[in-house]
Amino acid sequence: MYKVTANLLIACSLWWMSACSPTGVATTDLTPTDYVNPFIGASTSVGAAGVYHGLGKTFPGATTPYGMVQVSPNTITGGDNGSGYSSEHKTIEGFAFTQMSGVGWFGDLGNFLVMPTTGELLKVAGKENNDSIKGYRSFYDKTSETARAGYYSVNLTDYKIKVEASATPRCGVLRFVYPANDQSRIQIDLARRVGGTSTFQYIKVVDDNTIQGWMECTPDGGGWGNGEGQARYTVYYYAKFSKPLTNYGFWSVDIPDNWTRKRDEVVSIPYLTQVSQAPVIKGVKELEGKHLGFYTEFPTKEGEEVEMKVGISFVDMEGAANNFKQEIASKDFDRVAKEADDLWNKELSRVQVTGGTKDEKTIFYTALYHTMIDPRIYTDADGRYVGGDYKVHAADDTFTKHTIFSGWDVFRSQFPLQTIINPGLVSDELNSLITMADQSGREYYERWEFLNSYTGCMLGNPALSVLADAYVKGIRTYDVEKAYQYAVNTSRRFGNDSLGYTPGALSISHTLEYAYTDWCISQLAEALGKKDDAKSFQEKGQVYHNIFDKEKGWFRPRNADGTWQAWPENARFKEWYGCIEANAYQQGWFVPHDVQGMVKLMGGKEKVIADLTDFFAKTPSNMLWNEYYNHANEPVHFVPFLFNQLDVPWYTQKWTRYTCEKAYANKVEGIVGNEDVGQMSAWYVLAASGIHPSCPGSTRMEITSPVFDKIEFRLDSKYYSGKTFVVIAHDNNTQNIYIQKALLNGKEYNKCYLDFADIAAGGVLELFMGNTPNEKWGI
Numbered sequence: 001m002y003k004v005t006a007n008l009l010i011a012c013s014l015w016w017m018s019a020c021s022p023t024g025v026a027t028t029d030l031t032p033t034d035y036v037n038p039f040i041g042a043s044t045s046v047g048a049a050g051v052y053h054g055l056g057k058t059f060p061g062a063t064t065p066y067g068m069v070q071v072s073p074n075t076i077t078g079g080d081n082g083s084g085y086s087s088e089h090k091t092i093e094g095f096a097f098t099q100m101s102g103v104g105w106f107g108d109l110g111n112f113l114v115m116p117t118t119g120e121l122l123k124v125a126g127k128e129n130n131d132s133i134k135g136y137r138s139f140y141d142k143t144s145e146t147a148r149a150g151y152y153s154v155n156l157t158d159y160k161i162k163v164e165a166s167a168t169p170r171c172g173v174l175r176f177v178y179p180a181n182d183q184s185r186i187q188i189d190l191a192r193r194v195g196g197t198s199t200f201q202y203i204k205v206v207d208d209n210t211i212q213g214w215m216e217c218t219p220d221g222g223g224w225g226n227g228e229g230q231a232r233y234t235v236y237y238y239a240k241f242s243k244p245l246t247n248y249g250f251w252s253v254d255i256p257d258n259w260t261r262k263r264d265e266v267v268s269i270p271y272l273t274q275v276s277q278a279p280v281i282k283g284v285k286e287l288e289g290k291h292l293g294f295y296t297e298f299p300t301k302e303g304e305e306v307e308m309k310v311g312i313s314f315v316d317m318e319g320a321a322n323n324f325k326q327e328i329a330s331k332d333f334d335r336v337a338k339e340a341d342d343l344w345n346k347e348l349s350r351v352q353v354t355g356g357t358k359d360e361k362t363i364f365y366t367a368l369y370h371t372m373i374d375p376r377i378y379t380d381a382d383g384r385y386v387g388g389d390y391k392v393h394a395a396d397d398t399f400t401k402h403t404i405f406s407g408w409d410v411f412r413s414q415f416p417l418q419t420i421i422n423p424g425l426v427s428d429e430l431n432s433l434i435t436m437a438d439q440s441g442r443e444y445y446e447r448w449e450f451l452n453s454y455t456g457c458m459l460g461n462p463a464l465s466v467l468a469d470a471y472v473k474g475i476r477t478y479d480v481e482k483a484y485q486y487a488v489n490t491s492r493r494f495g496n497d498s499l500g501y502t503p504g505a506l507s508i509s510h511t512l513e514y515a516y517t518d519w520c521i522s523q524l525a526e527a528l529g530k531k532d533d534a535k536s537f538q539e540k541g542q543v544y545h546n547i548f549d550k551e552k553g554w555f556r557p558r559n560a561d562g563t564w565q566a567w568p569e570n571a572r573f574k575e576w577y578g579c580i581e582a583n584a585y586q587q588g589w590f591v592p593h594d595v596q597g598m599v600k601l602m603g604g605k606e607k608v609i610a611d612l613t614d615f616f617a618k619t620p621s622n623m624l625w626n627e628y629y630n631h632a633n634e635p636v637h638f639v640p641f642l643f644n645q646l647d648v649p650w651y652t653q654k655w656t657r658y659t660c661e662k663a664y665a666n667k668v669e670g671i672v673g674n675e676d677v678g679q680m681s682a683w684y685v686l687a688a689s690g691i692h693p694s695c696p697g698s699t700r701m702e703i704t705s706p707v708f709d710k711i712e713f714r715l716d717s718k719y720y721s722g723k724t725f726v727v728i729a730h731d732n733n734t735q736n737i738y739i740q741k742a743l744l745n746g747k748e749y750n751k752c753y754l755d756f757a758d759i760a761a762g763g764v765l766e767l768f769m770g771n772t773p774n775e776k777w778g779i
Helices: 002-018 269-276 317-327 333-348 358-370 414-421 423-440 462-472 480-493 507-527 531-540 543-547 595-601 605-617 639-645 649-662 679-689 756-760
Strands: 070-074 094-096 113-118 146-148 151-156 161-167 171-178 181-189 200-207 210-217 233-241 248-252 286-289 292-300 304-313 351-354 448-450 691-693 700-703 710-714 724-730 738-744 753-755 763-770
Touching: 070 151, 070 161, 070 171, 113 161, 113 171, 151 333, 161 333, 171 181, 171 317, 171 333, 181 304, 200 292, 210 317, 233 317, 248 286, 286 292, 292 304, 304 317, 333 358, 351 358, 351 679, 358 679, 414 423, 414 462, 414 679, 414 710, 423 448, 423 462, 423 480, 462 480, 462 507, 480 507, 480 531, 507 531, 507 543, 543 595, 595 639, 605 639, 605 649, 639 649, 639 700, 649 679, 649 738, 679 691, 679 710, 700 756, 724 756, 753 756, 756 763
Parallel strands: 724 763
Antiparallel strands: 070 094, 094 113, 113 181, 146 151, 151 161, 161 171, 171 304, 181 292, 200 210, 200 286, 210 233, 233 304, 248 292, 351 710, 691 700, 700 753, 710 724, 738 763
16 A cells, blocks of 8 residues: 555656646646747847848737738838837837738738727827827837737737737737727728738728728739739728727828839828828718728727727628628627637647747747748638639639748748648648639749739749649649649749759859759659659759859859859858859758769768868857858758768757757747748747658658657648657757667667658657767668
């Protein structure tokens, strides 16, 4: 009896220790959302980043997994601020219902900007650091700012109003707590758009509590790429107020036809002055115009709550009303917030981690959260969506239309992660890209898709990588023959065909990335039995040789006549020399499909190992933008995994653990570069789990050193035979970062990589960790 009791006490003690965080607080009842901190990355500060790209550019507001709606505070309209928010700003200009997340180009969305105010009606937000024009934006109490998955709140100090936000997939809700005031108000800027303005709007008062209408956004109004992204979309809304519309009005700004209305112009003093002087219009129930606003006024008692619920659609006003009816009409704020939390817990539970510190869990689950914002749903509740021809299409029960495909970023880690945890999303995205190519009549894939726009952003043919990677991993729920033909069309339109390389200012980046995606087509062709195509595209994958200058010992941009471009001083380190957003040293490692061929070209394994070792050793410890391993930008994201293929896998283990520690943190500045629509976060999720691809389109998954003691991936039975794939790291800590030996499903395993089939079948990978490299394991 005493022995049983003693054993029980020991077991309870062990349970208690394992159930506590490093601070000693019991955590057994915590759910994944308890570890989500939406403020991570929520800064665009160029000063903090030390480079023009700024930092994470995420938003802290409320959304749901892959939701159409994001209700978030906005601090800026113009400028290079994709999310509309930056933590260092001291004022808030309103709460918008659509946002972009983590993008590096001039931003967009930020539509339907709502602001609660009191006192005098002001029709313009004004400028934070400029008192020359009075605006309705408000200072806010930073200590009151709260964000969690599906919820946001803040106190606006100018008005003494508390604001809370939450969302459903296609709707949003705001709850305002007012002070006692005879002139309380909700006002809406219908023209507002991050990086510009909507160019035409409509609003109608439907009944005593409801308004509806739309906001048309075109390239003339700036937005994505300041208009260069060719964004064309209309946001439809259906909004209901808990306070009756007994005293409401509009304003309509007279915007001269010859005025430019893009990111810089709409925040200029002349433009803001014009808006501020717009007349108030009363006595009408509907209005169209170039720059409209709406307000409703009412008296409030101290602590009085007023709710505003909004349905959003990109299809039509009926769609917005139906989305409202289906998702939020019968729900109050607290129920919406609770259901949003439930949705996030369900999705985030696709990966469960054990071990690590509280901060590491927060970094992990926030990273996973950021991978689940885009590509977002683009269909209404009834299944209708706007297609690549900008026409409305009926529901298609074979897929759900998604949008915002940041291809150049996300083919590297984001979509490989989804092939494990959410293959249905990968299928939906491929169907979305295929139907867009079909409906648009272009019959090729866009590299950076935004609301059906062929934006031309960045370079390469990343959709081909996502397609090949999905196919070789068994995700084939789309028209494969059409998908393949569009891939071939894409390569012919954008590729190395004419010269065997691509000339010009970005010759290195273009040539290497096209060579890789041509190899991706070869893998797809081989699997489909298209032998001639497979051979042809395999050969095209080898044209990276054509831009390697053996005299210089590195890749070098070429001219169209075959001559080399001038080789400047410190050529390998010169940013933009032959490369996009990178130097040749960083971009030059990008031959993921033929590492052994690349190594031979570069002078052999020992020389390459020495070069790579120097590459990492000279990387600054803060891992901000730099000339070496620049984790803040995507071209280098595969580089740490090259060591596995060079038979020195302990360097992969060392540098992925180092990057997880130094490039990510539980703070606003916790992402060293633009989050890039899930890519920066997905890299962390996979690397911290101990597995990561080095070449999407191949089934090889590199093994590295996990941050956590146990990582469990939940698999989708519709696509894979296994239920879970588990990685266990024994004796894992900050010193024991090196793999000593491994077991796969209980059997000794001496490879530094897995085949994806091992993951899909389910099973357990056990890694035994130590504080010095085992130079015999994984070779």
